[in-house]
Amino acid sequence: MAKKSDFLNKKQLVKHIDITKFKDMDKLVAAMGDTSFQARNLSRAADIFDMALREKDGMVFLCLAGSLVSAGLKKVITDLVDNNMVDAIVSTGAIVVDQDFFEGLGFSHYKGTPFVNDAELRELAIDRIYDHYIDEDELRVCDEVMTRIFDNLAPRPYASREVIREMGAYLVKHGKKHDGFVEACYRKNVPIFVPAFSDCSAGFGIVLHQHNRIRQGKPMCSLDSGRDFLDLTYLKMHGGKESGIVMIGGGVPKNFVQDTVVSAEVLGMHDCPMHKYAVQLTVADERDGALSGSTLKEASSWGKVDLAFEQMVFGEATVTFPLLAGAVYARGAHKSRKPREMSLYFEGADFVGKANKSSKRQRGQARGKKKQPQSVG
């Protein structure tokens, strides 16, 4: 019978691609701009990302969906954070907890194949993500660490960004690998939001925490996804004049960031500008009306994204994301860009003051933006 090590081979680890060490990525992506189809789209997406970085008073949101870190794109994200190319991240839970934090605890992902007997994997407690594997026993360790983190927090509702910051602190102290983006974001004060935070290993952690507290009749932590949305909206409102979104995949993160424009309006900020720059790398498709593939043009009908600088790139992220990030990195806009450290925004007594200020504008005119754009502000 097969052994676990037949599948989980230390010589077959997924290795994270390093966009900073290849020459000519910028030239390659620029040349693609004179061809067609997705190559040209990719090239234009790089131009738009670059413009967003050069915006004077700008903020760049990075949205992450899909199994990016387990697939070998961790260092791409970390490099963007370390080089001040992203000011806030909105992600699925799996990428943040089950993959990045998980690797920070010392674990790895293993190259595998989709052509395998899943019943056999199940017997061996190996989880498969298309063509690579995870040791489920190690994933359970991750769950347990999450439970411990919740157990150590004061019992109250938390925005995901608060918990993830705790995770970053945990990695600095106890982590075994220090190349992940959760830790990088902690060091660089880049906030990470996970709107569906219970839909991952953090969920297993909180579930056990709450279950135990219920049995013990004690107060507990909870995950306030409403607060996530509020805080992200505050960032959109106060983080910079213009904003750009770089979306890898679609799903909840995509929608969440886009909706902050509407949300700011709901909070009374009638002159909150749409996202000025928006690019999305996706394999999804708009033709079934699902969100992940809805085009950015469609989003513009909702008043979320401006039309001038938006670009969809239809292609799988392991190929397109390194090219995009590598080309923009090579252009060097980040060299003259300062760290925004938006995590600090949420700290200190000042924060409530800022929130109060943000609602001075009248709420009663909340839907005015579309009708009288001129008379606003």
Add this chain to the structure above:
Amino acid sequence: MAKKSDFLNKKQLVKHIDITKFKDMDKLVAAMGDTSFQARNLSRAADIFDMALREKDGMVFLCLAGSLVSAGLKKVITDLVDNNMVDAIVSTGAIVVDQDFFEGLGFSHYKGTPFVNDAELRELAIDRIYDHYIDEDELRVCDEVMTRIFDNLAPRPYASREVIREMGAYLVKHGKKHDGFVEACYRKNVPIFVPAFSDCSAGFGIVLHQHNRIRQGKPMCSLDSGRDFLDLTYLKMHGGKESGIVMIGGGVPKNFVQDTVVSAEVLGMHDCPMHKYAVQLTVADERDGALSGSTLKEASSWGKVDLAFEQMVFGEATVTFPLLAGAVYARGAHKSRKPREMSLYFEGADFVGKANKSSKRQRGQARGKKKQPQSVG
């Protein structure tokens, strides 16, 4: 210049398809079972759904993602609820709040076209979902009702199912259309879970609620997605011996329900069976490793879904969901199926007792299932 009524034409409303009134849908889908490709897959999916309904001590979870209600599938869902063909729903927020609840308030969706000038729509405050339109002013009314609902709740963390039950009660009292599934679920005591509940009109509602409370220095409601996961896990643990999942689209709802098997194990229930029946209708694709398109076979490596009765159907839901639901409805398994009324499970003092009971089994053996499946239970 174009007027709003040029696009929002009362004679061009989206109308909800009624699967109960067509003859021979069962024969049609059965005949597809002797052809190939997605038609045969669809036919097998109908067989599996039907088997799940005939399971003695079984529970059926319905997962909803994609713009289903706005597209005209509201009545399909309501019919499943009213006919005891589904015992719990896990959904995206947009379907529940922006679409079903929204229509319950008296509003409608309008047939349109994707070949349209989105800048013009934006000027007119019309939102587009691929080929149909929404009046954004009406959507803002929906946001406001949500704020009011939160304002009227005692300030504490809430699972989404609690808030959505309030929404059902609201519709019974104040609603103008009574054919939606939020109201049907309220009446039939079918719980609805939305793991990313702030990612929709409910998010706009909670954001304004919290923002105001912060300014006023008062306690506030929060949306506890951890509790959602815990409660859904309890349902999986105690709701019935065997479970089936009918997934329309992928995304968070798909993952959330599947993860309850692992979550039950984390809570110490080592003999929690995998989901025995599982079908998914999707246009997504597994080849980029994203979750929505990950096959159910892959899920089985995670110990979430059993392999015997699973079926992916690759196709767009407006075509495939009415066929699936219509065929299974026609077979009549629901006629001898009693309402499970799982919403009642969460009420009463009994609930904490149940939760306590569920953790009698030792937590220390939590990962044992895969290693010693024999010695469990």
Add this chain to the structure above:
Amino acid sequence: MAKKSDFLNKKQLVKHIDITKFKDMDKLVAAMGDTSFQARNLSRAADIFDMALREKDGMVFLCLAGSLVSAGLKKVITDLVDNNMVDAIVSTGAIVVDQDFFEGLGFSHYKGTPFVNDAELRELAIDRIYDHYIDEDELRVCDEVMTRIFDNLAPRPYASREVIREMGAYLVKHGKKHDGFVEACYRKNVPIFVPAFSDCSAGFGIVLHQHNRIRQGKPMCSLDSGRDFLDLTYLKMHGGKESGIVMIGGGVPKNFVQDTVVSAEVLGMHDCPMHKYAVQLTVADERDGALSGSTLKEASSWGKVDLAFEQMVFGEATVTFPLLAGAVYARGAHKSRKPREMSLYFEGADFVGKANKSSKRQRGQARGKKKQPQSVG
């Protein structure tokens, strides 16, 4: 070791779906027209196909690509032919020869599964098409019959329609199943064109025929794809005033029929109308610029397809084609439609006269339709 009969089970034959025996297909598809996405597209496609049939002096071309007959859609096509709902067919070779003619020889397709060991199938001489199987030994019989047909023809270049007519005659005399569309088209005088005719079992037949004739130093048959295009162009020019195209899949057949408009112009018919009605059922996607997924709107820029009545339906044909054909059949436009018998057009001395006539118009004005572009060549 596995035996051939383990895979090729007579009780697991693919059975061809019969669109004439289900009630309410028209009502179902009509109701889909008030929903959205692909369901609404499908409904509109049915309306357009119906309009094409009701056109007074109209011609309907059916284009076939994809593994339609092996998948169980043979009877759908045959029913369209028998009920005067199609006047000419353009197809891939596999559908015509390897699948329809093959079944006419008495053979069948077997239901199978994609989750199978292909090396094992190869050992057993079983060919797999995604989820169904073919006995390769039987396919070789088909190749041999094709060689014999070529051996019995006078040695000269042939349009595919001529050879396929011989195949129809062969089936009438020697066939064992008489429910295929090759035979139906022979009986009803509906011409079938296969532009890439050597890319199928007919190719194996001609290759052996030519190889033998080369060795023997004798004259041989050849497959004149130029003549196919010429003859199809003549049909477009003289077959009726307005034309409609119903395309299942894309590929060469789609392009071939569309190009007849341009070709007619090249032959000097400057007032040859674009195809007035056009629907396509496809899973392909336009975003890579490949032909199969290029939208009909794009085709209109080429002057091939009119914009007023065109509809793409993105979905897999085993589900969408029976719904489309069944709904249109139920509406009964065919009842008052006479057989066009276009095969007869190509017979008799008259034919050359018609060809001559068709070029009376001046060639020098060939590009006139698009507003006489200046001065070429």
Add this chain to the structure above:
Amino acid sequence: MAKKSDFLNKKQLVKHIDITKFKDMDKLVAAMGDTSFQARNLSRAADIFDMALREKDGMVFLCLAGSLVSAGLKKVITDLVDNNMVDAIVSTGAIVVDQDFFEGLGFSHYKGTPFVNDAELRELAIDRIYDHYIDEDELRVCDEVMTRIFDNLAPRPYASREVIREMGAYLVKHGKKHDGFVEACYRKNVPIFVPAFSDCSAGFGIVLHQHNRIRQGKPMCSLDSGRDFLDLTYLKMHGGKESGIVMIGGGVPKNFVQDTVVSAEVLGMHDCPMHKYAVQLTVADERDGALSGSTLKEASSWGKVDLAFEQMVFGEATVTFPLLAGAVYARGAHKSRKPREMSLYFEGADFVGKANKSSKRQRGQARGKKKQPQSVG
């Protein structure tokens, strides 16, 4: 009103990407091999292509489908030809005639956008391919040159490779750009096969040629697609011991090359090896059973492609083809590879002798490769 030059801007020409001038493409693609999903597949495809080039007595077939040359990939193909990295090409007609030959005549493709009014383009005689444009007047010149080429040939059936060789000779003499692959193949004696040769500008050329000859009562040229298949089979049989296929897109070219293995068997060569190396770059999808997306594993059940060294890469070719070709070029296997000059194979009296030789083996054993299936026909 819009003018033609508004769309056809000489400063917005599609420019062909040059894979020989970027550094580190090999390192980039190699690093992708340690990540996952399509990046890893792409990396493995490069390894397989490289192995095929290093095979001692090997032949490499390049299959082309999709709008590759108009999209800016002409130089990629020409570079492969000029560097002895491909020994025969099988293509759609559009790539060879409407795009490569067309550009050789001095014309260009123009960058555009899919978000455009196609009716306006039609008025201006501009043809659109998703996001780029062609001057239809120039395309008509191409049609006319093709007619002239046919008019100048002796009236008999022609394999496409013969006509395309004439086109190469034409370009050497009369061409205005000399960087295309039709001309490169002529110079390097690399044969090009187009199985559906009338489905392109060559089709318009032959149609007018034949139409005129019919009117004049004179003998004419015809396009013998049977001969294409025979000649390609001869290449597979005699061109080298092992063969590899590099497929860009799917469609007829893919099937045609794969079928040569079966065809060789039909001609009596029972030990004709399957294609040993096979890679395909495609956006197609196997789930509808259409050919373009059928996996290479499925092809192996047909005895066409060996399983050991095959790789599908799901992604759009403008992105993936330059990466694949660039990486393999950088590895330099071509430097020690001699030109095969397979066009010469078909010339001289020797050819018939070879054909005769190839049939010495008994035909009666034709199906022997797959373990002598019992008794057919």
